[in-house]
Amino acid sequence: MTVRPVIGHTVKAESAAVITGFGSSEIGRRLGRDPLLLTADAALAALADAGLRPGDIDGVSTYPGALWSTPGITGAGVDDVRALLGLRLRWHTGGGELPGQLGSIVNAVLAIAAGLATHVLCFRTVWESTAQERAGGRSSVVARSGRESLQWGKPYGAGYPTYGALAMQRYMSETGATREQFAQLAVVSRANAAANAAAVYREPMTVDDYLEARMISDPLCMLDCDVPVDGAVAVVVSDAAAAAVDRTRAIRIESMGSASGFDESADMLWSRTELTPSDVDVAEIYDGFTILAVRWLEALRLTSRGETGPFIEGGKRIALDGELPVSTGGGQLSGGRLHGYGALLEACIQLRGLGGARQVPGTPGVAVVSSGAESFTSCLLLTR
Amino acid sequence: MTERPTPAISERTAAFWTGGANGELLIARCQACGWWLHPPLPVCRRCHGRDIRPEAASGHGTVWSFTINRYQWSPSMPPPQVIAEVELAEQPGLRLLTSVVGCDEVTIGMPVRVRFEQAGDAWIPVFGP
Secondary structure (H helix, E strand, C coil): CCCCCCCCCCCCHHHHEEEEEEEECCCECCCCCCHHHHHHHHHHHHHHHHCCCHHHCCEEEECCCCCCCCCCCCCCCHHHHHHHHCCCCCEEEECCCCCCCCHHHHHHHHHHHCCCCCEEEEEEEEEHHHHHHHHCCHHHHHHHCCCHHHHCCHHHCCCHHHHHHHHHHHHHHHHCCCHHHHHHHHHHHHHHHHCCCCCCCCCCCCHHHHHHCCEEEECEEHHHECCCCEEEEEEEEEECCCCCCCCCCCEEEEEEECCCCHHHHHHHHHHCCCCCHHHCCEEECCCCEHHHHHHHHHHCCCCCCCCHHHHHCCCCCCCCCCCCCECCCCHHHHHCCCCCHHHHHHHHHHHHCCCHHHCCCCCCCEEEEEEEECCEEEEEEEEC | CCCCCCCCCCCCCHHHHHHHHHCCEEEEEECCCCCEECCCCCCCCCCCCCCEEEEEECCEEEEEEEEEECCCCCCCCCCCEEEEEEEECCCCCCEEEEEECCCCCCCCCCEEEEEEEEECCEEEEEEEC
16 A cells, blocks of 8 residues: 655654653542543643653643533543643644544644644543533433434434444344454453553453343443543643654654544555554554444454454454454443543553553554544554 | 423424324435435535425335334333334435334334324334334
8 A cells, every 4th residue: 555645745744743641640430520630630640751841831632622512521621721730832722523532632743743832732531420420310411412413313212322232233234243242342351451450340251241231222231331430641742853752752653544434534544654454563442332343443454344253252362462452451341431542541551561460462563543433533553 | 101202393304303294204305416315404415406305205114223222311211112223215325213113023124114103293203014
């Protein structure tokens, strides 16, 4: 495949930026903590990791920022963080209509490549677990939502998982994939979470536990769904040429995909690199529902179209010591819905070799991260 | 007792939600090129025509996918319900989110036809054998 030339540039934008620091707040169920506090904890951890001080940060990028949406889906906006940490910014962006949650990283890279910023603080804060409890539970969140797409489902009793269930049923019918095969995504994620102190669900889980789990919307059960949590993740994206950058620790952004759609986004990512799917050492794919993980695996060509069921059967290939380790920190299924940023954090941890008991053997050199679903998608290929 | 929540009825969605009063499944259709659009939009995605009007569809379709919902998302809708995507006979890919009612078994590809259940001012299109 040819590497797409970048209009007006001799080098691609990705070459201009590196990830210099990453960090997270406490992550958990119903923490009841101020989301700005979670945001500050994550931001300051990322800054410390990058060896930077707040005065060095001149850009902020986030998804979705301060906006009205379902309770707890966002815990801080750009201007909240500017005021909170006393930042002096040259550039910032935030918004809900990015190409997936990782669109906020894509934006940061572009701003750096364009010379608008040197060190961009990127963050994502959620406090859905606490906010949903205060709002009276998950069903009331859906009942009150003004989203037009949900309006079409209301007279039929539909909720968010309905859409996952319809996609999963169709996929199973088209490909012959079984619930026992889907179970492996949940079981392997749980096994990885058991080795990650920051994950929210760490008790051992078996395929039988999955098959006996409460059904939410056949064929989708509770263990096919990720778990709402409170928590924040922050990443510092820096100008690769900046004096403060320690190249031995920096994580390189090999390529980005920001097109609308699983396949479109993944194709864009592969069009901007000479690496191929077989080079991927670890896959931190978006797993809001297990079927979304399957979609991403196939779009990224990590598994063959329609053949993910047999590939993940038994779980050995996607385990930590398998040929394609997936969701090594527990993913959103067992680690908590940090909404794309949890996957990004875990990719950085693995590339830096900081995974401890869940470190992929041999320290991976290439990680793929994906976020979002349907027409709201983005992905990153990261290297050491 | 199941009572379907009344959908928000806007200028754009009124025909779809009220056509059932006359037994009609009204779907937005481009008058220039004949393309059916659901959800209804004021511009045709195929030819960018602006003359979009609701037209009665045949009401025939096939189950594209289905699920048995077991979670109570609405206080007036105690589960279970069969929620489905039905592809209408008029056009490949023309799919509605709906319920399948009046049968013991649902399968992908099963032929279904529309019927309506009243909910306040709305007539909710549902499908059965």
